Each structure stands twice: as C-alpha cells, then as structure tokens.
Amino acid sequence: MPLRINLRRLIVLVAFASAIIALANTFYATYRVQRQLLIDTTLEANQAYAHKLAGSTEDFLQSNRQQLAYSAGLLARRFGDASALTAEAERLRGQTNSFNSVLIVNARGIVLAVSPETLALQNSQLASSGALQALRERRPLITQPYMSTAGNLVIFISHPIFDASGNYLGYVGGSIYLKQKNILSSLLGQHYYRDGSYLYVVEQRRRLLYHPDPGRLGATAGANVVIDAIVRGESGSGSTVNTLGVDMLAGYAVLPSTGWGIVAQRPTTATLAPLKQLMLNTFWHTLPIALFSLPLIWWLARLISRPLVQLAEGASRMDAPGMAERIGRIGVWYLEAAQIKRALLVGMSLLQKKIGKLKSDVQTDPLTGLANRRGMAAALEAWQAQARAFSVIAIDIDHFKQVNDRCGHAVGDAVIRRLAHLMRACSRDADVLCRNGGDEFIMLLPDASLDIALQVAERLRARVAEAEIPGAGFVTVSLGVVSSSEQDSDSDSASILLGADAALYVAKERGRNCVGVRDALVRHG
Incomplete structure (x- = not known):
C-alpha cells in the first residue's frame, strides 16, 4: 500500500520549505545589494576625492608657474646683477617653500645663482635632462622625473627669461625632490588612512611621483588597469589589484597640465568589513518573526485541512438524514486562506516600511523635518x-x-x-x-x-x-x-x-x- 501523508502535514511541510527558501533568498539578495552598495559608494567617494586632490595639485602647479613667470619678468631687467640674481633665488625658495632648490641659468646652461648654496652648482654648466630640455624648448615647462646633477630624483618647473627685445637670456626654475620632504608630499601625505587606504601619484611613463612608501618613489609601476587608464588620459573609478596582490577600490583623476594621475584607493576587504555585522543584525532581527511564524503555519494548516475532513466525513455518509444541510454549512476556507497569505505578505512589506520610517524618525525633528x-x-x-x-x-x-x-x-x-x-x-x-x-x-x-x-x-x-x-x-x-x-x-x-x-x-x-x-x-x- 503506497505511503500517504495527510493534508495538514503536507501543508506544513510545503509552508516550511517555502518560508526557508524565501528567507534564504532574502538573505542572499540583501547580501548582494548591500555589498554592491558599499562598493559603489566607496568607488564614488574615492573618485570624488581624487578629483578634489587633482584640482588642489593643479592649482599648486599653476601657482608655481605664476611665481616663476613673475620672477622671470623681474630678472630680465637685472640679469647682469649677480647679487640681485642670488637674492631672487633665495626669495623664491624661502617665500613659499614650494621648491627644494631654485636655479637661475643663462642661455649656455651655466648656473648664475642657486639656492641653497650648499648645492655647490654656482658657475657650473648643467647637463641634466631637465636643464637641457628647458634650454632647448625655451617655454614654461614641467619636466618628467629625472636624476639631477646633484643625484636627486626631481621634477623641474622652469620659466624662460627674455629681455625687452625678445632675446633669450636663460631660465629660472625650481626643483621638487621626490625622495625628500617636499610640498607635494605635504599636500598629499595628510590623506593617508589607517584602514589600508592610501593615495599615490603616477606620471605618463608609469613612474611614481608620490607614494606613502618612500621606497617606491621613482619606481615604475607594472600592469594595472587604473594606471593604464591614466596613461590614456582617463579619469574614473574601478577595481584593481595592487603590487601586494590586495584587491583595491580606486578612484583616479588626471591633471590637465601634466597628465599625472592621482589615485585614491581603499582595500575591498575594508569596504566590506561592515557587511558581516549587517547580515548578523538582519538575521537576529528576522529570527523572532520566523519563530513566531512556525505555530502560525501549524494553525493555518489545521484550519485549511478541517473543511476537507468535514467534507470527507460528509461524503462517506451521504445517505444520512440532513447531510446536505450539514455540508452546506461547512465553511470552505481556500480563498480566505489565500487572502490571509497575501495579507501576511503585505503586512511584512508594511513592517519593513515601518522599520525604515522609524529609523528615519529617530534622526528627524518632527516639527521642522530637519535632522535632530x-x-x-x-x-x-x-x-x-x-x-x-x-x-x-x-x-x-x-x-x-x-x-x-x-x-x-x-x-x-x-x-x-x-x-x-x-x-x-x-x-x-x-x-x-x-x-x-x-x-x-x-x-x-x-x-x-x-x-x-x-x-x-x-x-x-x-x-x-x-x-x-x-x-x-x-x-x-x-x-x-x-x-x-x-x-x-x-x-x-x-x-x-x-x-x-x-x-x-x-x-x-x-x-x-x-x-x-x-x-x-x-x-x-
């Protein structure tokens, strides 16, 4: 004889299975949505942060160019006065602390004035790539990183000097030493976070101009989708893997004048760290409702099965007197049970909305609608x-x-x-x-x-x-x-x-x- 299960147990089993599947699906969907929300928020924040710092760095570079342009105008009228050249070099270096060193060079590449004097470059002829580029191009210039005559990894910012007749006299320039304390590290170094987030600056040839690890300054970055985008002149955000193999969420922006890229990135693990606690909180808040549902399901199963039992009993005694009236009085609850189920789902939806409203109310002043x-x-x-x-x-x-x-x-x-x-x-x-x-x-x-x-x-x-x-x-x-x-x-x-x-x-x-x-x-x- 085949095994048969009564309707009450069947309804309970189906209801329990449906509830477990729905609960598991809800947890999974919540996890995916919250995970993506955390990632998207971090990417958006890092991109905005990189754009902000790129703007600050661009303003800094433009300010340096303006300083040098103004100084070049002054020097053109006093280019033959050695004491005036030395004083202007000292003023440029000391006034804003933007440069690690300042040079005034004539059209043959000979240093006429230098600050600080400890560099011992006075009257020497420069042969570094930055100095030669400034002499060759005779225009306002920000060089790519190179090794200076004094053995420093530098970025050189220069401006040509022309006399009143338009004759080229030389140039005035300032050096930023990448491996020493400089204005660029002061501008960006304060944004280092303890959770593994950090900033770095890379130029078009993939060399690092700034990095929280001083040992990596001047190094050439390897394959990296973020740096690839910067080389193409693109700004944006995305996931990447750093040199240590750590998954990072990066936002990046390119400086218009130099093509340098500023990258703000945060470890994916740090971004998703709150997710575990969020899911635990969701579970513990859902558990009481789930436990409350179990006896309700048993009661609904009994309620649904009762009309069928009564109908079966009436069918077995169809010949008994007054049975037609008794069957007519049996309540059939199928439609009502479906409505209760739908009402329960609507109730759960209303509960979620109520929770959201209560959370908003906790942080809102009821009279004004402002935050409390x-x-x-x-x-x-x-x-x-x-x-x-x-x-x-x-x-x-x-x-x-x-x-x-x-x-x-x-x-x-x-x-x-x-x-x-x-x-x-x-x-x-x-x-x-x-x-x-x-x-x-x-x-x-x-x-x-x-x-x-x-x-x-x-x-x-x-x-x-x-x-x-x-x-x-x-x-x-x-x-x-x-x-x-x-x-x-x-x-x-x-x-x-x-x-x-x-x-x-x-x-x-x-x-x-x-x-x-x-x-x-x-x-x-």
Whole structure:
C-alpha cells in the first residue's frame, strides 16, 4: 500500500520549505545589494576625492608657474646683477617653500645663482635632462622625473627669461625632490588612512611621483588597469589589484597640465568589513518573526485541512438524514486562506516600511523635518571618519522666549518652522540642517571654507530679518560660525561644535542679529 501523508502535514511541510527558501533568498539578495552598495559608494567617494586632490595639485602647479613667470619678468631687467640674481633665488625658495632648490641659468646652461648654496652648482654648466630640455624648448615647462646633477630624483618647473627685445637670456626654475620632504608630499601625505587606504601619484611613463612608501618613489609601476587608464588620459573609478596582490577600490583623476594621475584607493576587504555585522543584525532581527511564524503555519494548516475532513466525513455518509444541510454549512476556507497569505505578505512589506520610517524618525525633528541630534551626530561621525573638512553655523532665535510668552507656543512653532524653511533656502543639497533643541539650530556645511560659511550665515541672517511671520512679526537670529580647517588638527567634532557655540556667544554679546566668529564679530544687522 503506497505511503500517504495527510493534508495538514503536507501543508506544513510545503509552508516550511517555502518560508526557508524565501528567507534564504532574502538573505542572499540583501547580501548582494548591500555589498554592491558599499562598493559603489566607496568607488564614488574615492573618485570624488581624487578629483578634489587633482584640482588642489593643479592649482599648486599653476601657482608655481605664476611665481616663476613673475620672477622671470623681474630678472630680465637685472640679469647682469649677480647679487640681485642670488637674492631672487633665495626669495623664491624661502617665500613659499614650494621648491627644494631654485636655479637661475643663462642661455649656455651655466648656473648664475642657486639656492641653497650648499648645492655647490654656482658657475657650473648643467647637463641634466631637465636643464637641457628647458634650454632647448625655451617655454614654461614641467619636466618628467629625472636624476639631477646633484643625484636627486626631481621634477623641474622652469620659466624662460627674455629681455625687452625678445632675446633669450636663460631660465629660472625650481626643483621638487621626490625622495625628500617636499610640498607635494605635504599636500598629499595628510590623506593617508589607517584602514589600508592610501593615495599615490603616477606620471605618463608609469613612474611614481608620490607614494606613502618612500621606497617606491621613482619606481615604475607594472600592469594595472587604473594606471593604464591614466596613461590614456582617463579619469574614473574601478577595481584593481595592487603590487601586494590586495584587491583595491580606486578612484583616479588626471591633471590637465601634466597628465599625472592621482589615485585614491581603499582595500575591498575594508569596504566590506561592515557587511558581516549587517547580515548578523538582519538575521537576529528576522529570527523572532520566523519563530513566531512556525505555530502560525501549524494553525493555518489545521484550519485549511478541517473543511476537507468535514467534507470527507460528509461524503462517506451521504445517505444520512440532513447531510446536505450539514455540508452546506461547512465553511470552505481556500480563498480566505489565500487572502490571509497575501495579507501576511503585505503586512511584512508594511513592517519593513515601518522599520525604515522609524529609523528615519529617530534622526528627524518632527516639527521642522530637519535632522535632530542623532542625525547631526551621524553626519559628523561619517565626516570625521573621512577626514572631511566642514564648517558649522550655530543659530539661535533672538528673544524666542518672549515670542512664546507674548504670542503663544503655536506662533513660536510657526517661527521655528519658518526658520527651518529659510535654512533650506540658503543651503545646498549636501548640507546637513539640524534642530539642536528648542530654538537652537545647526548648519553643517561639508567642504565649505570659513569664508563661504560666513557668506551663508550672513545671507540667512538677512533673510530671517526681512521675513515677516504672521502673529509674531519680525524676528532676528544670532549666528556663530567656525570651520574645522581653522581648528587644531586633533580637534574632534565635539570641540568644533563648542567653538561654534563660542562664536554664537560672541554674536549675542555684541547685540544679537549678527554673525560671530569666536572673539570677532563679522557683521551686524
């Protein structure tokens, strides 16, 4: 006799199998989505970071060229004065600390002045590739890396010197020693991260101009898809493997004037490190729902099977008196059970939306829709982890208690909502706007200098002062501004916020309706 299983057990087995498969599929899909999201976010951040540093480096090089061009104009009028040449070489090297050494060379390649004098190149004739290239091309020039006469691996930036009649006199140039402390390493070296992320700079011939490992400076990089793209003059992002065999997520940008490529990269393992904990959290949050579902499934199986049992019993006694009426009274639950199943799925979807809404509510001020203290702390924590510069504007409504006492709390709430609206109108999409509590507000401006933050603060102050609010009339605000770039390098976000409060206190002490910066007042209303 073939083995037969009753309907209740069959439904339980099918339901359990379906739940396990769905749960496993959900976990797998969540893992894939979150993994790709982390990778895409890192690639985008590294590319933006590389573009930012490429712009800073390009500005630095253009500034050096302008310095040399200005100096060349001065030297053309005093090229025969040896003391003037020496003084100008010393000024160029010492004024901005951009160059490790400065040379003034005549049209025959003989050094007329040098700084520092310890190089002992005075009156010598240069034969290095950079010096010869400058003499040959007679134009503003940034050379590829080469070994100098003094045995240093250098980049040479030069500008020709012409007299008033257009005769070529020589050139003035500055050297950047790649294997010594230089302005390029100072510009890029502060961006080294402890999680294995780092920056490097490579030129068109694949030689490394900057690398956190000093031993690799001047070395030629091997096969690498990122460097291949830089050689082609492309900027972008992508996955690569470094010389140590580590999978990296890189963003890269090319400098227009030199073709150098700046690469910011982070180990893939560091990027995906939070994923394991995320999946564990997802599992532990899902487990109670799964455990709760087991008895529910058993109960549904019993509920579904009961009508069939009753129908089977009625079919076996069809000849009994009144059986037709009894069968007519049997409830058939198939459609209702399907609806319950669909309702359960809809309920789970609503639960996920509710969880998402609760998470948003935790970081949002209900009155204004701005971020609350938790939202502000989350933004500051993320920026501090990225070593990202930002400015803070602390805002306080002047005499707000009098508004509440005179006009009522409903009008006070309207004033707060109006200020939040004006803050949005005066800010960028990337800015984080916060209500710190009561009538205290905070604006967090990523990548904004102190001057930009002061402009934003003054614009907001003026907009508030001009806005008439029904029931309250005109109100004013006091603002305090501070920038993380103006603080000590070891300042944390808490101390920067305290600095903003101190600046706000300055504004209040100076009569309110103005913008304060620590002990200085920016502007009165």
